Amino acid sequence: SYELTQPPSVSVSPGQTASITCSGDKVGDKYASWYQQKPGQSPVLVLYQDAKRPSGIPERISGSNSGNTATLTISGTQAMDEADYYCQAWDSSTAVVFGGGTKLTVL
């Protein structure tokens, strides 16, 4: 079955750049999506088709996907960005798959 692997946690200082990786076999050949989830809330789509932002998502959130790694990048990180982030892709063997999630802490 297909798997996506994320680091359990990432820390960043306010105003700095945070990068969260999502590793999977040839994930660069698939479209990756990313979700932000704050405590007690439902997930929110922040990136789709690797790097496209839905309406209302700030431009400081960006994405890339190549080879075996998809990356979500937050520039000028703010306290409001502190949340869990999940990557997600589709594979013919398992259909929809989510990464294990990364807790972003803004110190």
Next chain:
Amino acid sequence: QVQLQESGPGLVKPSGTLSLTCAVSGGSISSTHWWSWVRQPPGKGLEWIGEIYHSGSTNYNPSLKSRVTISVDRSKNQFSLKLSSVTAADTAVYYCARGTYESSGSYYGIYFDYWGQGTLVTVFS
């Protein structure tokens, strides 16, 4: 604005069947979207359960396939989940979500742009 609302019992006995419904408003369930169930055990990550199209076509997570049934009621603009033979491991917040498939050349994927608020189901005797 599309809205999804889960409903169903919050407690289910072990070996019983979990049943949830997701009501869709602000849009038609007969649109060109797929409708999914996703769950999240307390303190853990997201797990996709399965999806349905308005035609009744379904796809399920292979790890849950033997216990899952997803159905659609176009007249009520809603879809439902049944998970049988539940155990404590099935205790989770269950979300319904709208999925959009995308493709370009050899690239293929799906993203979930609308989610329900989630409902906690506890398997408890």
